[in-house]
Amino acid sequence: MTAPIETTGAEAGAPPESVLAGAKKSQIEGRSLSQIAWTRFKRDKVAVAGGVVVILLVLMAVLAKPIEWIFGLDPDKFHQDLIDPALLAPKGGFGGMTWAHPLGVDPQYGRDMLARIIDGSWVSLLVAGGATLLSVVIGTVLGVIAGYYGGWVDSLISKLMDTFLAFPLLLFAIAISASVQDGFFGLNGLPLRISVLIFVIGFFSWPYIGRIVRAQTMTLRRREFVEAATSLGARGPYILFRELLPNLVAPILVYSTLIIPTNILFEAALSFLGVGIAPPQASWGGMLSNAVDLYTADPQYMFVPGLAIFITVLAFNLLGDGLRDALDPRSK
Secondary structure, three states, X not given: OOOOOOOOHHHHOOOHHHHHHOOOHHHHOOOOHHHXXXXXXXXXXXXXXXXXXXXXXXXXXXXXHHHHHHOOOOOOOOOHHHEEOOOOEEOOOOOOOOOOOOOOEOOOOOOEHHHHHHHHHHHHHHHHHHHHHHHHHHHHHHHHHHHHHOHHHHHHHHXXXXXXXXXXXXXXXXXXXXXXXXXXXXXXXXXXXXXXHHHHHHHOOHHHHHHHHHHHHHHHOOOHHHHHHHHOOOOHHHHHHHHHHHHHHXXXXXXXXXXXXXXXXXXXXXXXXXXXXXXOOOOHHHHHHHHOOOOOOOOHHHHHHHHHHHHHHHHHHHHHHHHHHHHOOOOO
């Protein structure tokens, strides 16, 4: 906050305009809602730390291939000389950690764990981000339409939400992923699996944000700015996309940051069950699935991908909580 403007005895009885005329611009300049939210967010050190970790994770995922090329990392290269065939475990302690392999190697083929964690990051974030985007788009559009028009439109979309929420999502995802493994719409292999995961997770989870947007829209449609736009002759589409949607950005943004870690866990669960990302492509869930039978011989093989998922989910949750507190005017 800026320091208060000191007034002398002569200025005390002067009109406000004459007092403000001598004040500096920084002392009387107002702040926009985004500036206020940013100031509130910066005060939350935990949320800032979560945001920094999220940015680093996104950079690692986007630059995964260049990082592997620059540092000579190969996630699929076997190092059988680093494996003890009698114990089915890496030679040395702590999962075979050395300067050449900082996170050790896997106990099956001796592949570098650091390289596989980096290579699996872009898969997890791509699936989670794509599924979140799909669910947010569908949920926002249908939610704002249901909340604004009400009546039979609201009733129809609400029943559709209830229908989607009744689906056993995990079983449905397993069935779809298993049935299209050979090819679909000209896609096969890794692009097909990523597309199926994004579609299944995103398409069947949109009712959650749809309900949030619907409730917010029902509150906003009674506000003065909506009534003013209606009285000036604005039609429904204009009010939906020019008046209501800009005021829904905050809850949509907060929900998106909170749903991404849920989608990361869902992708890891499907890969863990064998219907997600298929080898040899590295994925954090697939690494956990492989570690189930080997964790007694090499516990670090399960610890490393589990820690990667834990840090990612925690960082997104901390960021989402911080954004919620910064964008909510009623929070302290």
